[in-house]
Amino acid sequence: MKISLASLLLLMLCCLHRAQKLGSNEVENDDDLAETQRQRTDGGHELTLQSSTLDELRELRDMVLEQRTELRQLMSRVTATDSLVEALQEENEAQAIDLGAVQLGLITVQQWLIANMRHEEDLQKMQEGQNVALRELQNVNTVRQVAFSASLLATGGGNTNNNKFTPLVFKNIFTNTGNHYNTITGYFTAPVRGVYYFRYTGRIYNSSVYLGMTLVKNESPMVYAGDGPTTSGDYEDMVTNGAVLQLNAGDLVSVQSIGNVWDDAYHRTTFSGFLLFAL
The missing domain is CATH 1.20.5 (Single alpha-helices involved in coiled-coils or other helix-helix interfaces)
Structure with a gap:
C-alpha cells in the first residue's frame, strides 16, 4: 500500500x-x-x-x-x-x-564686248575720218570748179557814177560756177584757201569826169586802172587790170569804181575770176 x-x-x-x-x-x-x-x-x-x-x-x-x-x-x-x-x-x-x-566667262565676255566696242569706236572714228577726208576731197573737187564772169548791166546802156570808190554790182552773169559771186552785193567769196586769178575791164564813154577802178581784197586795194575825161576827138576809152591773189576761205574780192563807168549791150565793163589751185 x-x-x-x-x-x-x-x-x-x-x-x-x-x-x-x-x-x-x-x-x-x-x-x-x-x-x-x-x-x-x-x-x-x-x-x-x-x-x-x-x-x-x-x-x-x-x-x-x-x-x-x-x-x-x-x-x-x-x-x-x-x-x-x-x-x-x-x-x-x-x-x-x-x-x-560663269562669272569668269561673263568677265571674259564683258572684256570682249568692251574690246569690240573700242574697236567699233575706233572703226567709227576711222570711218568718220574717212568721211571727213572724202568730204574734203569732194569739196576740193567741187571748189576746183570755181569760176565766174559778169558784165555791169543786165539790160540797156549808160553810165554808173560814184563820187567815191564804191563796189560795183555786176548783174549780167555769164557764168558763176559754184555760185561764189553774189549778184546782190557784188562780192566774190573765196570757198577755200587757194590761189585765184581776177581781171576787170571798164569803159569810159563821152564823160566829162574821169574813171578810176580798183580790185579790192577785203578792204585792201590791190591793183588800179583809170583814165581821164573824154574829149571830142577821143570820146571813149577802156581801162583794165588783173591780179593773181592768194586767198583764205571767206576772203572777199570786189571791183570798186569812182567817176563814170559805161556799159551797154556790148558788155564792155566786166569782172571775172577763177580758182587756179587750192592750197
Whole structure:
C-alpha cells in the first residue's frame, strides 16, 4: 500500500512535471508561432516592397530601352542630316565653282564686248575720218570748179557814177560756177584757201569826169586802172587790170569804181575770176 502511494505520488509528480514542461513548451511554441507569423508578415512586406521595386526597375528598364531606341533613331536622323548637309555643301561648292566659272566667262565676255566696242569706236572714228577726208576731197573737187564772169548791166546802156570808190554790182552773169559771186552785193567769196586769178575791164564813154577802178581784197586795194575825161576827138576809152591773189576761205574780192563807168549791150565793163589751185 505504501508502495502504491509512493508510486502514485511519483506518478503524480511526473505528470505534474510533464504538464509544466508541456506548458512551458506550449508557451515557447506560442512565442515561436508569433515570431514566425511576425517574420512571415515582415517577409510579406519585404516581398511586396521587392515586387514594387522590381516593377519600377522594369519600368525604368523599359524607359531606358525606349530612350535608347529614340536615341538610335535620333542618331540616325542626325547622321542623315549630316550626310544631307555634306551633300548640300558639296553641291554648294560645285555651284560656287560653276558660278565662278560663269562669272569668269561673263568677265571674259564683258572684256570682249568692251574690246569690240573700242574697236567699233575706233572703226567709227576711222570711218568718220574717212568721211571727213572724202568730204574734203569732194569739196576740193567741187571748189576746183570755181569760176565766174559778169558784165555791169543786165539790160540797156549808160553810165554808173560814184563820187567815191564804191563796189560795183555786176548783174549780167555769164557764168558763176559754184555760185561764189553774189549778184546782190557784188562780192566774190573765196570757198577755200587757194590761189585765184581776177581781171576787170571798164569803159569810159563821152564823160566829162574821169574813171578810176580798183580790185579790192577785203578792204585792201590791190591793183588800179583809170583814165581821164573824154574829149571830142577821143570820146571813149577802156581801162583794165588783173591780179593773181592768194586767198583764205571767206576772203572777199570786189571791183570798186569812182567817176563814170559805161556799159551797154556790148558788155564792155566786166569782172571775172577763177580758182587756179587750192592750197
